[in-house]
Amino acid sequence: MSLVARHLEENGIPTVVYSVARDITERAFTPRAVFTNYPLGNPCGRPRDPENQRAILRTGLRLLEQAAAPGTLVETPYVWSDGRDWMRLIFSDEQPFLTPEAEAQRQAELERARQQKLARRQAGD
């Protein structure tokens, strides 16, 4: 997503990326980013918490107006939960990222996509 943001900025359109993955966002030198330390899936706020969602969105809107240089990242102060186990468990043996069913389905889809691509190539498309 940071690549898209960079492309837009290169071509004259300001951007802000709402991120829950600080290391990925910083590595890409994302032009403007709002980081919230929430689990993957909720970059724009806590589910069923409109006030929190508004606050996070507004942080990005302010950043659009106030950032002075590329690579500006602001961190929101919100905390996902009392415990921090979710930070340890994501991408761990204890908690596989995909369920076995989802993993099997993903592999099947990727294989189907590979076959289609191959077929298009062979058709000289």
Place this chain on the structure above:
Amino acid sequence: MEPATDVLNATDFVRYIDKTRAYYRHAGYVRDYRWAEFNDGPFTPLRKPVAESRVMLVSTASLVMLDEQGRPIEPPRVIGTNELEVFPVPSDLPVERLRSVSVDHDRVQTDMTDVDAYFPLTRLRELVAAGEIGSLAGEALRLLPNYSHRKVLQVDAPEVLRRAREQEVDAVLLSPV
């Protein structure tokens, strides 16, 4: 150039790059994914206040649109099946007409049933109504999460730019999922 990060407020955070590398190596993947890496970048200042700007939402959230009875009106999109993987959603669509088909989230912590947590059309419409945002582009955009930098840079990003220009957008909000 160093990122202008507010290090004083920095809390701990998940090192996804390190964690996913270890995780997928352990799962038997031979090649590590190479995350985009830059030490400088482009920047365009906002030309007018947000309250006067037209804003577009762009997300990699995997969503399908539903009809009024809650039935999908399009197939779930799959990475790599289409040359062009940018799909618009009318920005006035009620979020109840969108359903997540994502598997790219923390499935234990969150279930993606509140679309506004990652595709915040309701919140953005409220901010427009409150005068905090000038207007929304007619379309919000969905991209498929894509692991090919070449594809993103040569196909997806130019398509997002084309649509943003077509709708005379002043700023783009991006929500990666």
